[in-house]
Amino acid sequence: MPLTADQIEQLKRILEERRRALFAETLEDMARAREETFSAVAGAVRDSGDEAQADLIADLDQAEVAREVREIRDIEAAQARLAAGTYGVCADCGADIAFERLMAYPTAKRCHDCQRVYEKTHAHPPESKL
Numbered sequence: 376m377p378l379t380a381d382q383i384e385q386l387k388r389i390l391e392e393r394r395r396a397l398f399a400e401t402l403e404d405m406a407r408a409r410e411e412t413f414s415a416v417a418g419a420v421r422d423s424g425d426e427a428q429a430d431l432i433a434d435l436d437q438a439e440v441a442r443e444v445r446e447i448r449d450i451e452a453a454q455a456r457l458a459a460g461t462y463g464v465c466a467d468c469g470a471d472i473a474f475e476r477l478m479a480y481p482t483a484k485r486c487h488d489c490q491r492v493y494e495k496t497h498a499h500p501p502e503s504k505l
């Protein structure tokens with residue numbers, strides 16, 4: 376069943392709120408990573424053990440930032456599909472993606488069945504458990 380105008384509005388709001396929240400988080404993480412990198416450099420003269428630990432923390436923050444940036448891109452792609460009128464249609468089989476699935480996972484590109492097939496044939500990192 377295609378999405379109703381109300382459902383689309385609801386999903387639009389969710390996507391935009393999520394994008395804003397993620398964006399704020401990403402900025403915070405980037406600021407923190409910079410600070411930690413700075414203290415790592417500052418501490419290097421004193422103690423190489425501290426430096427290694429600060430580097431590790433900065434690396435973890437960067438991984439976190441990378442994940443957030445990926446999610447923001449996914450959200451922006453979903454918003455582009457909304458604008459193009461192709462949102463909520465499975466990229467693989469063209470079927471309508473269930474509203475319940477989109478509410479749980481608003482950036483979904485595939486219907487439940489195609490996603491399962493996709494995850495089975497693409498054995499890389501599980502991005503979504505849906």
Ligand SMILES: [Zn+2]
Nearest residue numbers: 465468486489
């Ligand atoms: Zn499908």
